[in-house]
Amino acid sequence: MDEPQAWLPTDPRSRPSHDQVVAGLKGVDEGGAELVQLLTPEGERVPDERFDRYAADITAEDLKDLYRDLVLVRRADREGNSLQRQGELGIWVPLLGQEAAQVGSGRALRPTDMCFPSYREHGVAWTRGIDPTELLGIFRGTDHGGWDFAGKRFHPYTIVIGNQCLNAAGYAMGQRFESKVGDSETGEATICYFGDGATSQGDVHEGFVWAAAYDAPLVFFCQNNQWAISVPLSRQTRVPLYQRARGYGFPGVRVDGNDVLACLAVTRWALEECRTGNGPVLIEAFTYRMDSHTTSDDATRYRLADEVELWKLKDPIERVRVHLARRHGVEPEFFEAVEAEADELGERLRTFCRAMPQPGPERMFSEVYADASPQVDAQRDTHLAYHESFTTEGEPA
Amino acid sequence: MSTTMAKALNDGLRAAMERDPRVLVMGEDVGRLGGVFRITDGLQKDFGEQRVLDTPLSESGIIGAAVGLAVRGFRPVCEIQFDGFVFPGYDQIVSQLAKLRFRTQGKVPVPIVVRIPFGGGIGAVEHHSESPESLFAHVAGLKVVACSNAADAHWMIQQAILSDDPVIFFEPKRRYWEKGEVDPDLGAAPPLHSARVVRPGSTLTLATYGPMVRTCLEAATAAVDDGHDLEVIDLRSLSPLDLGPVAESVRRTGRLVVVSEAPSESSVTSEVAARIQQECFFSLEAPVLRVTGFDTPYPPSRLEDDYLPDLDRVLDAVDRSLAW
Numbered sequence: 107m108d109e110p111q112a113w114l115p116t117d118p119r120s121r122p123s124h125d126q127v128v129a130g131l132k133g134v135d136e137g138g139a140e141l142v143q144l145l146t147p148e149g150e151r152v153p154d155e156r157f158d159r160y161a162a163d164i165t166a167e168d169l170k171d172l173y174r175d176l177v178l179v180r181r182a183d184r185e186g187n188s189l190q191r192q193g194e195l196g197i198w199v200p201l202l203g204q205e206a207a208q209v210g211s212g213r214a215l216r217p218t219d220m221c222f223p224s225y226r227e228h229g230v231a232w233t234r235g236i237d238p239t240e241l242l243g244i245f246r247g248t249d250h251g252g253w254d255f256a257g258k259r260f261h262p263y264t265i266v267i268g269n270q271c272l273n274a275a276g277y278a279m280g281q282r283f284e285s286k287v288g289d290s291e292t293g294e295a296t297i298c299y300f301g302d303g304a305t306s307q308g309d310v311h312e313g314f315v316w317a318a319a320y321d322a323p324l325v326f327f328c329q330n331n332q333w334a335i336s337v338p339l340s341r342q343t344r345v346p347l348y349q350r351a352r353g354y355g356f357p358g359v360r361v362d363g364n365d366v367l368a369c370l371a372v373t374r375w376a377l378e379e380c381r382t383g384n385g386p387v388l389i390e391a392f393t394y395r396m397d398s399h400t401t402s403d404d405a406t407r408y409r410l411a412d413e414v415e416l417w418k419l420k421d422p423i424e425r426v427r428v429h430l431a432r433r434h435g436v437e438p439e440f441f442e443a444v445e446a447e448a449d450e451l452g453e454r455l456r457t458f459c460r461a462m463p464q465p466g467p468e469r470m471f472s473e474v475y476a477d478a479s480p481q482v483d484a485q486r487d488t489h490l491a492y493h494e495s496f497t498t499e500g501e502p503a
Numbered sequence: 504m505s506t507t508m509a510k511a512l513n514d515g516l517r518a519a520m521e522r523d524p525r526v527l528v529m530g531e532d533v534g535r536l537g538g539v540f541r542i543t544d545g546l547q548k549d550f551g552e553q554r555v556l557d558t559p560l561s562e563s564g565i566i567g568a569a570v571g572l573a574v575r576g577f578r579p580v581c582e583i584q585f586d587g588f589v590f591p592g593y594d595q596i597v598s599q600l601a602k603l604r605f606r607t608q609g610k611v612p613v614p615i616v617v618r619i620p621f622g623g624g625i626g627a628v629e630h631h632s633e634s635p636e637s638l639f640a641h642v643a644g645l646k647v648v649a650c651s652n653a654a655d656a657h658w659m660i661q662q663a664i665l666s667d668d669p670v671i672f673f674e675p676k677r678r679y680w681e682k683g684e685v686d687p688d689l690g691a692a693p694p695l696h697s698a699r700v701v702r703p704g705s706t707l708t709l710a711t712y713g714p715m716v717r718t719c720l721e722a723a724t725a726a727v728d729d730g731h732d733l734e735v736i737d738l739r740s741l742s743p744l745d746l747g748p749v750a751e752s753v754r755r756t757g758r759l760v761v762v763s764e765a766p767s768e769s770s771v772t773s774e775v776a777a778r779i780q781q782e783c784f785f786s787l788e789a790p791v792l793r794v795t796g797f798d799t800p801y802p803p804s805r806l807e808d809d810y811l812p813d814l815d816r817v818l819d820a821v822d823r824s825l826a827w
Contacts, residue, residue, distance in 0.1 A: 222571075250606035261574065262607055266598040272564055273599060276571020283553050283577075309595070312564040319559050473609035474644055476667035477696075481743045482643075 149428030160371035181448035203396030206422030210369025222274035271313030274298035278322035293381030303334025323380035331395035336408035351388035363393025511657035530582030562592035587630030601644030634765035651716035653683030658692035675714035704734035757788035789827030
């Protein structure tokens with residue numbers, strides 16, 4: 107996209123209209139000249155002067171691992187969708203199409219880095235060693251998230267849009283206060299995930315301000331999937347999102363969000379910037395949400411099938427598969443083995459989901475407070491006694 | 504030791520920061536300026552910019568960043584400059600601060616204190632004199648307290664910082680400069696979430712908190728001339744409410760008047776009235792009455808003497824209760 111100055115006309119009549127200005131953003135299939143890409147949709151490795159070195163160590167074996175991640179994450183996601191359709195989950199938030207953005211960025215993290223997700227980051231969770239079964243409770247309604255938040259350094263999902271950008275800024279400030287920044291080997295960083303729609307929220311703006319004001323080692327990772335439920339990107343912004351970073355005084359990069367290798371390389375770079383004290387950084391992963399926002403909406407009501415068809419051609423998994431087969435001679439047996447592993451994962455998820463226990467009513471009253479709360483304790487006792495009152499002697503409650 | 508509430512708070516913050524290096528003070532102007540009310544005066548000079556943070560002008564940012572710092576293991580004490588400015592941060596307070604512990608089944612505690620100077624009576628412009636405490640007391644996951652004197656201010660702020668729960672800490676700004684005795688012995692301080700009888704009496708019970716405690720004590724003194732011996736209870740903790748002392752008192756006096764500056768509808772005073780009538784129905788000689796601000800936005804300051812409950816309005820309610 108041209109700089110605004112380039113539009114300044116000598117003849118006012120030559121100035122582009124509002125629609126023309128925004129039109130540049132409506133072309134959701136093109137990331138523009140500044141899009142960082144290392145692997146084309148056709149599976150061709152293309153050079154990138156700036157970011158090649160952040161993927162230079164990636165071997166064919168590593169690529170196979172990434173491929174496996176992508177396939178398993180997609181399968182877990184599709185199982186989630188199916189389980190909702192079967193009535194086993196109350197809702198599912200699909201990530202279909204965003205696997206590369208999540209796996210690529212997630213695999214760039216070190217165990218000591220902290221991650222603040224939104225609610226669609228099942229693929230990032232996977233890279234943090236969180237089993238997909240651990241995500242199901244949120245969507246089945248048995249808990250609000252139960253994984254090892256501190257050990258995995260993967261914060262609870264945040265449902266309120268944009269809140270986590272400030273929470274992440276605070277955490278990253280803490281890393282700086284603890285002098286965990288400044289050394290590329292031992293340095294820590296934080297990554298925060300949010301969507302294009304979130305960029306309209308005040309908390310995202312404030313997160314940018316705070317991270318910049320305190321030089322926080324924080325990578326803002328925006329998955330621009332083009333749609334905030336039914337509202338398109340053009341209703342969120344007049345400039346490409348990665349360019350916003352400049353206004354806050356830190357770098358912004360747009361990466362092909364369907365290219366796992368580019369996402370890995372760009373995020374590694376961004377984390378390195380943060381670890382060594384040059385943070386924060388904004389990454390806009392230019393991608394597309396192939397499914398609905400959640401299982402509760404219907405994307406066919408607000409977007410054209412053509413648009414979806416176009417993005418199918420940029421599938422994040424297929425390009426890695428083609429690349430592995432053509433450039434590295436990977437045999438079909440590998441892909442079949444990964445597919446079989448995905449089948450096993452799907453089966454495990456289904457079985458686990460259906461066997462999940464119903465939480466007891468005491469869960470409502472537990473861990474509301476650290477210290478005692480007479481009011482809550484009394485309500486718990488009364489409610490449990492009420493349940494007990496239905497028990498007939500000799501019969502289970 | 505006699506000191507102002509402002510200084511008592513300052514000393515309390517200092518003691519908490521000396522006790523635990525993870526305690527941070529953060530907010531707009533809290534550093535070099537010492538806060539708009541000078542409550543944090545001198546702290547940045549002694550503890551440095553990393554422990555006393557002059558933050559961007561951003562209430563959601565103050566609370567939201569504090570949540571992240573708490574996740575990292577810090578114990579932030581946030582200052583909101585005035586009651587009416589807390590609302591840009593209300594989302595973070597309600598959505599994250601209050602719920603993170605419950606959401607994570609206790610695995611992610613958020614030991615954060617949010618200090619809010621509240622209430623009117625200082626002749627300020629709009630948004631500087633509000634009493635939003637009921638909006639916080641209604642939110643599960645938060646603890647809400649209000650100090651009313653120097654001694655309580657000194658100890659309650661330290662107890663709030665020691666708590667692993669998020670505490671919304673209301674400070675009656677028009678009482679900042681009133682002096683009181685502060686006992687330096689922590690053992691003498693009552694628990695954070697306990698009400699306290701501040702004046703024993705037998706005729707009628709006045710239950711109140713924050714800036715209205717002094718007003719009620721003055722009313723009780725004036726009522727002596729009419730032969731009435733009023734008991735005054737400082738609720739101190741608004742969530743959870745400690746209604747034990749109030750119920751015990753009402754069982755003796757048979758009458759209760761609840762006093763607060765806040766609007767009356769769906770408020771702390773409504774809650775006290777409802778629960779006391781439920782618990783003490785057969786002891787009551789009169790309906791529970793309330794003296795509150797009005798259900799209007801806080802008025803221009805030239806009208807605040809009309810808006811705020813004063814000694815006469817409290818005594819008028821006492822008379823109405825006794826006439827029943």
